[in-house]
Amino acid sequence: MEKISPRLGGGEILFRMVLFTICALIFLMVAYPLYFIIIASVSDSTLVSTGKVLLFPKGTSLFGYGEIFKDERIWTGYRNTLFYTSVGTLVNLLFTLPAAYVLSRKEFKARKYIMFAFVFTMFFNGGLIPTYLLMKDLHLTNTPWVFIVPFSVNVFYLIIARTFFESTLPPELYEAAAIDGCSHFVYFVKVALPLSKALISVIGLYYLVGHWNDFFTALIYIRDNELKPLQIILRDILLSNQVFASGAGTGGDSGGYAQKYADQIKYGVIIVSTLPILVLYPFLQKYFEKGVMIGSIKG
Amino acid sequence: MRSVMKLGAVKRDYQLWLMILPALATIFIFNYIPMYGVQLAFRDYDFSKGLTGGEWKGLFYFQQFIESYLFSDLMRNTFFISLATIIIGFPAPIILALVLNQIRRKSFKNVMQTTVYLPHFISVIVLVGMLNVLLSPETGIVGHLMKAIGLGHINLLASSNTFIPTYVISDIWQHCGWNSIIYLAALSSVDPQLYDSSKIDGASRWQTIRYIDFPALMPTIVILFILSMGGILSTGFEKIFLMQNALNLPVSEVIATYVYKMGIVSNQFSYASAIGLFNTIINFIFLYTMNTISRRVSDTSLF
Numbered sequence: 001m002e003k004i005s006p007r008l009g010g011g012e013i014l015f016r017m018v019l020f021t022i023c024a025l026i027f028l029m030v031a032y033p034l035y036f037i038i039i040a041s042v043s044d045s046t047l048v049s050t051g052k053v054l055l056f057p058k059g060t061s062l063f064g065y066g067e068i069f070k071d072e073r074i075w076t077g078y079r080n081t082l083f084y085t086s087v088g089t090l091v092n093l094l095f096t097l098p099a100a101y102v103l104s105r106k107e108f109k110a111r112k113y114i115m116f117a118f119v120f121t122m123f124f125n126g127g128l129i130p131t132y133l134l135m136k137d138l139h140l141t142n143t144p145w146v147f148i149v150p151f152s153v154n155v156f157y158l159i160i161a162r163t164f165f166e167s168t169l170p171p172e173l174y175e176a177a178a179i180d181g182c183s184h185f186v187y188f189v190k191v192a193l194p195l196s197k198a199l200i201s202v203i204g205l206y207y208l209v210g211h212w213n214d215f216f217t218a219l220i221y222i223r224d225n226e227l228k229p230l231q232i233i234l235r236d237i238l239l240s241n242q243v244f245a246s247g248a249g250t251g252g253d254s255g256g257y258a259q260k261y262a263d264q265i266k267y268g269v270i271i272v273s274t275l276p277i278l279v280l281y282p283f284l285q286k287y288f289e290k291g292v293m294i295g296s297i298k299g
Numbered sequence: 300m301r302s303v304m305k306l307g308a309v310k311r312d313y314q315l316w317l318m319i320l321p322a323l324a325t326i327f328i329f330n331y332i333p334m335y336g337v338q339l340a341f342r343d344y345d346f347s348k349g350l351t352g353g354e355w356k357g358l359f360y361f362q363q364f365i366e367s368y369l370f371s372d373l374m375r376n377t378f379f380i381s382l383a384t385i386i387i388g389f390p391a392p393i394i395l396a397l398v399l400n401q402i403r404r405k406s407f408k409n410v411m412q413t414t415v416y417l418p419h420f421i422s423v424i425v426l427v428g429m430l431n432v433l434l435s436p437e438t439g440i441v442g443h444l445m446k447a448i449g450l451g452h453i454n455l456l457a458s459s460n461t462f463i464p465t466y467v468i469s470d471i472w473q474h475c476g477w478n479s480i481i482y483l484a485a486l487s488s489v490d491p492q493l494y495d496s497s498k499i500d501g502a503s504r505w506q507t508i509r510y511i512d513f514p515a516l517m518p519t520i521v522i523l524f525i526l527s528m529g530g531i532l533s534t535g536f537e538k539i540f541l542m543q544n545a546l547n548l549p550v551s552e553v554i555a556t557y558v559y560k561m562g563i564v565s566n567q568f569s570y571a572s573a574i575g576l577f578n579t580i581i582n583f584i585f586l587y588t589m590n591t592i593s594r595r596v597s598d599t600s601l602f
Contacts, residue, residue, distance in 0.1 A: 015504045019401050023411055026395070030414050030472065033433060036440060040432075051443035099322035102315045109312075114319065118326060123583060126333025127575030129562040133350055134333055150329040153322045184314040213422035216537055220563055231424050238428030239541060266432050270425050277420045285413055 041065070041267035049263060063261060064268035074272070077230035084147040084229055085211040092207040093200065095152045100161030101188050104169070118155045128220070135221055146221045147211070147229070154210075157203045164199045165192060202287045205280070212277060230273055237269050340573035353569070360573035369557070377553040377578075380539070383467050385527050391475045393516060396482035397508055412483075415476025427541040430456060430469055457546040466542060485519045486512055521593055528589040554578045 040048045044059025052058060068074055103111050125131075140146040169192055177187050193200070215231035222228060236242045241262065336350050340360060343353035364370060395415065402408040421429075434455045436442040445453060455461045493511050502510070536555040543551045554574060562571030 011503050011505075019398065022398055023402065023407075026398070027411060027414055030418060030476065033429065033472075034417070036433070037429065049438035051440060054440075095321045095325060098318035102319040105315060107312075108315050114323065117331075118322075121326060121330040123586065124334065124579060125330060126335070126337050127572060127579060128558055129568050129572040129575060130333035130336030130339055130350070131329070132563060133339070133568065134329070134336060137349070149325065152325050155326075158322070184318065188318065209420055213420075213424075215422070215424055220559075231422055234422075234424045234428065235541070238424060238431065263432055263438060266428060270428060274421060274425055278417075281417065281420060282413070285416065 037267050037270050041264065041271050043264075045261055045264040048267075061264070064264035065272075067261070067265050068268050068272055073233045073236070074230070074269070076226065077228060077233035080144075080227060081212060081230040084144065084214075085208055088148045088152075088211040089204060089207045091148050091152050092154070093204060096154070096158050096203065097161060097193070097196075097200070098188060099153065100158050101165055101184075101192055103158070103162045104165035105184075106171070118153075118158060122155050132220060141221045142224050142227065144227060147214070147217055154207070157206055161196075161199060161203060164196060168195060198287050201284055205284045205287075208280075209277060234269060234273055238266055337572065337576055339569055340576045342569060344568040356569070360570050361577060363570060364574050364577065369552070372549070373552060373554050373557055376550055377555075379550075380463055380466060380553060383463050384470055387467050388471050388475070389524065389527060391471050392478035393482055393520060395475055396479040396486060396516070397512055399479065399483060400486045400512060401504065401508070412476075415479070417476070418473040419477035421473065423535075423537045423541060426469065426473055427538065430465065430542070434465070454546075456542065457544055459547055459550045462542070462547040462550050466538070470538070481523070482516055482519060485516055489515045517597075521597055525586065525589045525593055528585050 036053075039053060039055075039057040041064055042060055042062060043053045043057040044061050045064075047053050047058045102108055103115055105111070135141050135146060135150065140150065173191065174187060177191060182190075213231065215229070215235065218227075218229050218232045222232070339350055339353075341357055342351070342355055344350070345353035399408060399411055399415075402411065418426075433439045434441045436445075436452050436454045441455070442452075445451070453461065455465045489511065494507060497507050497511060536559065539551055539553055540556050540559065543556065555578075558571045558575050558578075561567045561574065
């Protein structure tokens with residue numbers, strides 16, 4: 001590209017300057033709040049709350065993290081969320097990928113009707129209350145299963161996976177395998193899946209993030225404290241201001257002390273709860289565009 | 300020979316059915332059975348007889364909702380919030396994609412993309428928690444900034460004037476980058492020869508954006524616009540619910556949060572189902588209308 005236009009006209013220079021300025025602004029607007037949370041979580045909370053901490057941490061203190069690690073609620077929430085996320089994502093993939101493979105097979109006669117039945121659910125649903133009453137009737141409320149079994153197939157991801165199988169698995173490949181006596185089971189496990197690592201990563205990540213960040217399910221269906229996922233605990237801490245397990249922090253005698261440290265704990269909790277996603281993110285980032293492109297071929 | 304082939308086909312098909320069975324079963328149980336349960340909107344809920352055993356009430360609960368004093372507020376709030384999100388939020392990722400697409404240095408583009416996608420993965424709770432601490436008028440960094448430039452002591456989250464702007468802008472901050480991926484993908488499929496020949500014709504970079512990039516995005520824009528109009532009355536429940544407080548409730552109570560409060564909190568199952576169904580039907584009408592208009596005008600449509 002650069003080689004074709006060796007001369008830089010005035011217009012091109014102006015364009016580059018404007019472009020760079022816009023990009024720098026966008027970068028700062030997105031990155032700075034995230035960066036600020038990080039430095040605020042390790043800074044002295046008085047300096048943070050008076051606006052003295054702007055670019056670098058000041059009065060470094062790990063008090064917030066210390067309190068977080070002492071908090072039983074966060075550990076329970078973490079353990080629950082890890083369980084719901086890992087088992088949930090596994091079930092998601094086990095249900096979605098074979099179904100997507102089947103729907104990608106042209107010789108499967110019912111595929112048009114089944115596809116329609118699936119897509120219909122994207123535009124019409126029974127709504128919250130009938131769904132809630134169904135879960136109650138099935139005795140799924142207040143059990144870990146409610147995070148794992150219902151809605152284990154996301155139709156949007158199913159379409160992405162089906163389109164991927166259609167476009168990456170040449171029909172001749174299956175014909176050749178079938179002549180050698182290869183069944184659909186074997187073909188799916190031994191041929192289709194190994195060729196779909198990019199797809200599995202993308203969809204797996206979507207499902208995983210969905211489970212990790214899900215708080216709606218627990219809000220509606222879970223009452224038992226022992227089953228609450230991390231996001232519900234986060235709501236108590238970040239939004240209902242129940243920062244300390246003992247119940248301080250909502251005012252009273254210890255109010256001054258508590259409020260001073262409450263914010264630091266909040267900054268720390270944000271980091272601790274988002275860390276696993278942030279660790280995974282760079283590894284999977286390269287697949288994002290691929291994933292969207294796969295899905296948008298035939299939508 | 301034929302019968303052998305046929306037998307083989309049946310055997311293969313049985314495997315296919317087996318592979319699709321789990322997905323079929325969950326979709327049927329958790330998506331279609333609740334659709335059958337929608338009739339609750341027309342019935343009383345009878346705790347002993349279950350979902351479909353109560354007395355038939357026809358449109359009673361719909362009427363109750365439409366005549367309720369909250370009806371106009373709920374409709375207005377829901378409509379305003381989603382309309383503001385669409386009008387301001389919809390063009391943002393398009394512009395971002397056009398900007399990112401102009402970056403020539405691969406490494407710079409990568410850094411930008413990695414950064415702008417990131418907020419999408421933050422949970423709603425964490426996002427609203429961030430808003431709470433950053434926007435706090437006494438201790439938040441935005442509060443200090445506003446004092447410094449003379450805007451005074453405003454709590455952005457607890458005022459009915461600032462609720463919608465705060466909601467929309469934070470939404471753009473979180474999802475604009477992610478939503479731009481689909482446009483970037485569309486831009487990457489533009490034939491490079493088009494750029495080469497425009498360069499030979501002496502087109503400036505502005506002109507390439509205006510006459511090549513933007514038209515290339517048009518079909519994607521139309522489809523996504525129809526889809527977003529279909530959700531005109533379905534503001535996301537979670538973020539609004541979490542951002543609600545006593546002070547901003549007059550503008551922040553929307554249909555979805557009201558359904559939750561009526562149904563799950565106060566156990567008025569029939570009334571809440573009726574409101575939910577009312578919402579779904581209006582969304583569907585919007586989607587259908589937009590789709591028809593678009594098919595007439597631009598030949599691009601969902602169905």
